[in-house]
Amino acid sequence: MHDEPDLGEVCPECGTHHRVIESIPAQPLTQSLVEELRESTNFTFVRGTNWISGKNLGLSTDQEVTEDLIIGTQTKALYLKLYEPGWVVEIEEKPFEDEDETVEDVAQEILLFVSHDREELLFEMLEIISTELDPTYDCPECDYLETGGSTLARNFLFHLTESHNYTGEKALSVLEECTLDAE
Ligand SMILES: [Zn+2]
Ligand SMILES: [Zn+2]
Secondary structure (H helix, E strand, C coil), X not given: CCCCCCCCCECCCCCCECCECCCCCCCCEEHHHHHHHHHHCCCCEEEEECCEEHHHHCCCCCCEEECXXXXXXXXXXXXXXXXXXXXXXXXXXXXXXXXXXXXXXXHHHHHHHHHHHHHHHHHHHHHHHHHHHCCEEECCCCCCEEECCCCCHHHHHXXXXXXXXXXXXXXHHHHHHHHHHCC
């Protein structure tokens, strides 16, 4: 994956034919729109990932929206990302038939790959903000209470995932809240 791709030709950088999928409305999608897409199209797999509040994108809704979609057709899995012109194909992969792989297997792999990627980025971003703002790390599950001055953001994440079995995604959203409150 790389920055905003050139549309049309097969990309010299990654070999993907980056193009807009016109059948999907060119806007961030809410859970219910993703649901609708799953029901109203022939896609075999439809999942959004990297959900964020619409407010963070400057929308009027604070519902969670996504700009990252993984879809499956009869033969291929695609990762679509929302850019100015619409939903652009970033990754397109066929299953390995020899290994009995299905389109859904490939879609799940892509889902993991792109979700993880975004979590890392978000974490790096939050860690930088944390060192600037001195947030309060207040654990919602126990009386753990630290600040940006007393510990690192990653230690708070570690606490949430290790002590309370939070997923990385959930731990990050708690950290995000603490960081935003510090402003
Ligand atoms: Zn490319
Ligand atoms: Zn705790």
